[in-house]
Amino acid sequence: MERSATNLVHRSPDSTGSRPHVIYLAIGFPPAAKSSAYRMRETANQFAAAGWDVTVVTIRQESWEREYGLDHTLSAGVDPRITIVELPLERADLETDIRKFSAARSLRPRDWIYQQRQQSLKLFPEPVFGSWRPALEQAVLRLHRERPADLLVATCVPYVNLAATWRLWQEHRVPYVVDFRDGWSVDVINGGEAFTRDSVSGGWEAKLLGDAAAFWCVNEPIAEWYRERYPDVAPRVRVVRNGFDRDSIPAEPHRPDPGAGLTFGYLGALNLPLPLLKATLEGWHAARESEPLLAGARFEVRGHVGAGWAREDNPHMEALRAAAADGVTFGGPVPKAEVAQAYARWDALVLMVTGGRYMTSGKVYEFMAAGLPVVSAHEVEHDAATVLADYPLWAGPPAMDAAGLAHAFRLAAHKAVETSDADRAAARRTADRYARDTQLEPAVREVTELIRSGGATVSRQAAGEGHQ
Amino acid sequence: MTNVLLVAGSRPTRPTVLVDALTKLRDGGATVTLACDFDPSGLEIPADLAETRNIGEDGRSGGLVFRQLVRGAARPVQVWMRASHDPWVRRHARSAEILVALDNNAVHAVWQLAQRNRRADAVFGLTPALKALDDRRARPEPAKRSALPSAPSPAVLAGDAARRASAAARLAGMAATGRRAMTVSPVRSMWRVAAAAPGIPERRRAALALRLQGSMIKAGKPGAAMAMAERVVPKVTDARARAALLGPAVDRDLAAGRVPPTLRDVVKGELARAEALHTGSHPGQAPPVVGRALDLLFHRVLHYDRLSSPLSDDPAGFLAPLHDSAVGRRLAAANGRETPAEAPVGRPPRLLFLTGLNDNFLTPIRERYDAMPDVETRHLDMSPGTPVRSFLNNGRAKLIAHRLMGQSKYGQEAQQLFGPDMEWADTVFVDWCAVPAGLLSLIDPGTTRVVVRLHSFEAFTWWPHLVDFSRVDDMVFVSEHLRDLAVAAVPRLTGPGAPRLHVLTNAMDLRRYPAEKTPDARFTLGLVGIGAIAKDPRWALEVLRELRRADERYNLVLVGKEPSPDASAAAKEYCTAFERDLAELEGLGAVRRLGQRDDIPKVLTEVGVILSTSVRESFHCALVEGAASGAVPVVRDWPFFAGRAHSARTVFPDEWVVGTPAEAAQRILALTATDEAWRAAGQAAADHALATYDWDVVAPTYDPIFKP
Numbered sequence A: 001m002e003r004s005a006t007n008l009v010h011r012s013p014d015s016t017g018s019r020p021h022v023i024y025l026a027i028g029f030p031p032a033a034k035s036s037a038y039r040m041r042e043t044a045n046q047f048a049a050a051g052w053d054v055t056v057v058t059i060r061q062e063s064w065e066r067e068y069g070l071d072h073t074l075s076a077g078v079d080p081r082i083t084i085v086e087l088p089l090e091r092a093d094l095e096t097d098i099r100k101f102s103a104a105r106s107l108r109p110r111d112w113i114y115q116q117r118q119q120s121l122k123l124f125p126e127p128v129f130g131s132w133r134p135a136l137e138q139a140v141l142r143l144h145r146e147r148p149a150d151l152l153v154a155t156c157v158p159y160v161n162l163a164a165t166w167r168l169w170q171e172h173r174v175p176y177v178v179d180f181r182d183g184w185s186v187d188v189i190n191g192g193e194a195f196t197r198d199s200v201s202g203g204w205e206a207k208l209l210g211d212a213a214a215f216w217c218v219n220e221p222i223a224e225w226y227r228e229r230y231p232d233v234a235p236r237v238r239v240v241r242n243g244f245d246r247d248s249i250p251a252e253p254h255r256p257d258p259g260a261g262l263t264f265g266y267l268g269a270l271n272l273p274l275p276l277l278k279a280t281l282e283g284w285h286a287a288r289e290s291e292p293l294l295a296g297a298r299f300e301v302r303g304h305v306g307a308g309w310a311r312e313d314n315p316h317m318e319a320l321r322a323a324a325a326d327g328v329t330f331g332g333p334v335p336k337a338e339v340a341q342a343y344a345r346w347d348a349l350v351l352m353v354t355g356g357r358y359m360t361s362g363k364v365y366e367f368m369a370a371g372l373p374v375v376s377a378h379e380v381e382h383d384a385a386t387v388l389a390d391y392p393l394w395a396g397p398p399a400m401d402a403a404g405l406a407h408a409f410r411l412a413a414h415k416a417v418e419t420s421d422a423d424r425a426a427a428r429r430t431a432d433r434y435a436r437d438t439q440l441e442p443a444v445r446e447v448t449e450l451i452r453s454g455g456a457t458v459s460r461q462a463a464g465e466g467h468q
Numbered sequence B: 001m002t003n004v005l006l007v008a009g010s011r012p013t014r015p016t017v018l019v020d021a022l023t024k025l026r027d028g029g030a031t032v033t034l035a036c037d038f039d040p041s042g043l044e045i046p047a048d049l050a051e052t053r054n055i056g057e058d059g060r061s062g063g064l065v066f067r068q069l070v071r072g073a074a075r076p077v078q079v080w081m082r083a084s085h086d087p088w089v090r091r092h093a094r095s096a097e098i099l100v101a102l103d104n105n106a107v108h109a110v111w112q113l114a115q116r117n118r119r120a121d122a123v124f125g126l127t128p129a130l131k132a133l134d135d136r137r138a139r140p141e142p143a144k145r146s147a148l149p150s151a152p153s154p155a156v157l158a159g160d161a162a163r164r165a166s167a168a169a170r171l172a173g174m175a176a177t178g179r180r181a182m183t184v185s186p187v188r189s190m191w192r193v194a195a196a197a198p199g200i201p202e203r204r205r206a207a208l209a210l211r212l213q214g215s216m217i218k219a220g221k222p223g224a225a226m227a228m229a230e231r232v233v234p235k236v237t238d239a240r241a242r243a244a245l246l247g248p249a250v251d252r253d254l255a256a257g258r259v260p261p262t263l264r265d266v267v268k269g270e271l272a273r274a275e276a277l278h279t280g281s282h283p284g285q286a287p288p289v290v291g292r293a294l295d296l297l298f299h300r301v302l303h304y305d306r307l308s309s310p311l312s313d314d315p316a317g318f319l320a321p322l323h324d325s326a327v328g329r330r331l332a333a334a335n336g337r338e339t340p341a342e343a344p345v346g347r348p349p350r351l352l353f354l355t356g357l358n359d360n361f362l363t364p365i366r367e368r369y370d371a372m373p374d375v376e377t378r379h380l381d382m383s384p385g386t387p388v389r390s391f392l393n394n395g396r397a398k399l400i401a402h403r404l405m406g407q408s409k410y411g412q413e414a415q416q417l418f419g420p421d422m423e424w425a426d427t428v429f430v431d432w433c434a435v436p437a438g439l440l441s442l443i444d445p446g447t448t449r450v451v452v453r454l455h456s457f458e459a460f461t462w463w464p465h466l467v468d469f470s471r472v473d474d475m476v477f478v479s480e481h482l483r484d485l486a487v488a489a490v491p492r493l494t495g496p497g498a499p500r501l502h503v504l505t506n507a508m509d510l511r512r513y514p515a516e517k518t519p520d521a522r523f524t525l526g527l528v529g530i531g532a533i534a535k536d537p538r539w540a541l542e543v544l545r546e547l548r549r550a551d552e553r554y555n556l557v558l559v560g561k562e563p564s565p566d567a568s569a570a571a572k573e574y575c576t577a578f579e580r581d582l583a584e585l586e587g588l589g590a591v592r593r594l595g596q597r598d599d600i601p602k603v604l605t606e607v608g609v610i611l612s613t614s615v616r617e618s619f620h621c622a623l624v625e626g627a628a629s630g631a632v633p634v635v636r637d638w639p640f641f642a643g644r645a646h647s648a649r650t651v652f653p654d655e656w657v658v659g660t661p662a663e664a665a666q667r668i669l670a671l672t673a674t675d676e677a678w679r680a681a682g683q684a685a686a687d688h689a690l691a692t693y694d695w696d697v698v699a700p701t702y703d704p705i706f707k708p
Helices: A037-048 A103-107 A111-123 A130-146 A160-174 A202-210 A218-230 A229-234 A274-290 A315-322 A336-345 A363-369 A383-388 A403-416 A421-432 A436-453 A455-467 B013-025 B065-071 B073-084 B087-095 B106-115 B127-136 B154-177 B185-195 B202-219 B222-235 B241-257 B264-278 B283-297 B315-323 B328-329 B363-370 B397-404 B411-426 B435-440 B478-487 B519-523 B537-550 B570-585 B601-604 B621-628 B661-671 B674-695 B695-708
Strands: A003-005 A022-027 A053-061 A084-089 A151-155 A176-181 A214-217 A237-239 A263-269 A298-302 A328-330 A348-352 A374-377 B001-006 B030-036 B051-056 B097-103 B119-123 B350-355 B376-381 B427-431 B449-454 B475-478 B501-502 B524-528 B556-560 B591-595 B609-612 B632-636
Touching: A003 A229, A022 A037, A022 A160, A037 A151, A037 A176, A037 A436, A037 B609, A053 A130, A053 B376, A084 A374, A103 A111, A103 B073, A111 A130, A111 B106, A111 B397, A130 A160, A130 A315, A130 B632, A151 A348, A160 A176, A176 A202, A202 A229, A214 A218, A214 A229, A214 A436, A218 A237, A218 B376, A229 A237, A229 B363, A229 B661, A263 A336, A274 A315, A274 A348, A274 A374, A274 A403, A298 B185, A298 B475, A315 A328, A315 B013, A328 A455, A328 B283, A336 B556, A336 B661, A348 A363, A348 A403, A363 A383, A363 A421, A363 B621, A374 A383, A374 A403, A403 B601, B001 B087, B001 B106, B001 B127, B013 B030, B030 B087, B030 B328, B065 B073, B065 B570, B073 B106, B087 B106, B097 B106, B097 B127, B119 B127, B127 B283, B154 B185, B154 B202, B185 B202, B202 B222, B222 B241, B222 B478, B241 B449, B264 B283, B264 B328, B283 B315, B283 B328, B283 B397, B315 B478, B328 B397, B350 B411, B350 B435, B350 B478, B363 B695, B376 B411, B397 B411, B397 B435, B411 B435, B427 B435, B427 B695, B475 B478, B478 B501, B524 B601, B524 B621, B537 B556, B537 B570, B537 B661, B570 B591, B601 B621, B609 B621, B621 B632, B632 B661, B632 B674, B661 B674
Parallel strands: A003 A084, A022 A053, A022 A151, A053 A084, A151 A176, A176 A214, A214 A237, A263 A298, A263 A348, A298 A328, A348 A374, B001 B030, B001 B097, B030 B051, B097 B119, B350 B376, B350 B427, B427 B449, B449 B475, B475 B501, B524 B556, B524 B609, B556 B591, B609 B632
Antiparallel strands: none
């Protein structure tokens, strides 16, 4: 792996020049400590393994300090043949160094951010990232000039990646794949439509999907949304679930020690609605009061809470700190290399996640693979429930109220101590199909074959005539 | 040991997180001080974690002048002003290695303190503070910064001096133009002249005049404020400033029941201000300003509580400030529908009746189609007291916000409310062009046909201006003259994408009115419905006076709720004159007030002549009911529409209509000269009413709408 902190590309010394070249727009690539970094890492690795020279485009590492920080252990798993280009972009809204503020920003911090976002929207319909459009477009054009790309893969968010994707397609007809993950026009949190077809975003989405060689998303409900919204694109829509990383799972199933008190764990970015977190903590309190197995039990929350100036200083954090008397602790993020150790310490897991039928969350796969009982704190009609439906250690059904969650905590406690080692091992096996490489390898293979066969080019050339 | 100064401009809402961070700072080797722009005792911060300070607690009594300056400042500036005057804060800021703002209101104070202590880190938030502490422990202070003195730069010092000088000047100005100064008559007179003096740059003149206006009003001298504004306004071209200066005078005139001569200026200015807010950084503040403009344009004093209306006199000209404004264009934007309305195939048509005000004029229509075996009906009633009424709460503001932004949560609520019924219905009929029509037009109706009926009063309101008519297929009016007025007021009712326009007579069951008249009925005039000033019952009294000059047997009965004098000053003026007139005639036994009655057919047996005295009507059902009863109809040529292509004369037979009270008296005297003549004329009127306006005759004209 070679990293460039400038806009110049440093090709991998291993590159033969005969391998096809893919530009991968992956803002959030390791070492960014973001949940999406895992998927990006595996995607890049799969392309490298499939015979591609991969150039990853992301933003400079310092920029992530303002958000969720860096996890250099994540970078260890990146294929060394991959070249990484870091653009000098950053999220000004997350700046916390007041010396870098103008007087105007210091006087009205919120208004200043609002104005910035209004300016961004003039460039691209994405308030936080829209202003990155020119830099991204220039970067991909320069990369393509320096070494022509055979394929571009854009993963969103940010959606502004689509502008650069479209520019390269418009000017050089480079085929592209959109890894939309959670989609765009579908509102995965509240359900329904996030924007109309005749909006600016709607226009971008329609034209990008119209010419995409392939379009990936993370679950079937989102795929179905897009198949219905764009029937012409339907054959190119593919579900590529998030899955879990094999190295994040302890080698052996965990065996609890009730005498020492059970430990429940949560790992992930804590961006669920506050009422749901409070209901979970109330349910935990009630279960701990009423269930002998939970006497002295601990609930360890790990992950990222808040960003920018509000990092670990938001109402969620206050709720967690206020629950300390109930054995609730917050231990900050877990480096990727230590994730397996965290699961190895815990006796059961708590899946707290926002959204509904269009949301799966990446953590659900990892939770299943850990072979631990899972308490579900989310909507009943949620894609995580679909995934967990045949998981034997699920303390379902999902609940969002304190009473229902208390019941789930009690059930999980019993499952934790009463499940045999053999049953735990069997439970772990139900997650095998969700290993991240298992999910991504076929998708990358399909795209590789499509590009090699020239199918994408032919179909897009035909489509492209309409744009000439 | 690292000195850390935290500044809080607002009371922290996460005290546990704060204590946790303070603990980490202490454990990390920091000495922490916390400056709060509020009393910090409620935070219960242990003394070993941080020394706390209520900023300026010694300096809060720092003089009237300082307090006045602080009071007029924005919140972040207030925090800084108090902090900069507090020796405790200054001392700790000078020695701090890390300056921390805990909230948005504290950022400016920390920014300012950082200008004066150039060695310190200055960060926003607790986690960045902890990181700054870690960084300082891990690495020595950056060489560049450590070389800087822990003192303000010369530029900052110069800036401070300039600000102080400017503040002194401001204070002097504030004192001279403040409320207290405005209590002195010569000072007011001086400013009235000075503010309009030549040579002052416009922006400064406008700012000065607005300040003077506010101070004069606070000093209880609104008349002086308006007099000053009247002198200044001709020298100000900015629409927003003109509106602000003229606003109080407009409000005064309306409160006094008068038509404000500068209404147009103020409406234009308010709409310009709304547009600036919408396109600027405060779009959320635009809808109330649009609401203010609409309140002015459609104020009841202008259109309801007087005997004329500028909207009726010149619809296009009166509403030009709205239609020509950017906001007006946003409100008029056509969103259209994805698919055209489709008639059902292979099953009975499905009708949805939607009402939001009342179903006074809808019942016969609904009953007709409810009774048809080949039609399916539903009724969604949003009138007061119904479960879904709450959807209309604050409806105007929400509709304005949606029309400005192009989308809103209200639109989603409309989808949830109407979605299932719209999915079911082939045609939805919205009676009254009011808020439910606007709410319905927020959603794409799919293949359902949308029909809206506008009666009369809505034409003088803002409601039609908040309806997206590109989602309405058919508009129904109850008369041609109302259609003409509505089209003139709402230009998008014609042209490409506009709904089809229909005129359909009101649904009235007239068969229950014909009855034998009482012997005295021949000399009894009747006026049914006098609740609105527009009914102008004083005109009936004029007619009665004319008649009684010829024959004192003529008398008048007034039926219905009386107009309320409390509605406005204009209404009060009318009601006072009406009561004065009545006192004279009632004393002679010539007028009887029957009040609200629910036995109108019986009341009409005593009425030989039925009057329509209104200045405006869409149709006037009560007049037609009277005619059906056999009373001789006498219709004033409704002045709002008289002389136009369509008017009372095109609704009724020309001989029913008169121009003046004298003409009315002449017609009555002629037709009631003998019992036979009176009965013959009454019978002819009843025959015409029943043959022309009865529901049996009118009903089939509705079928093309409901059974296309």
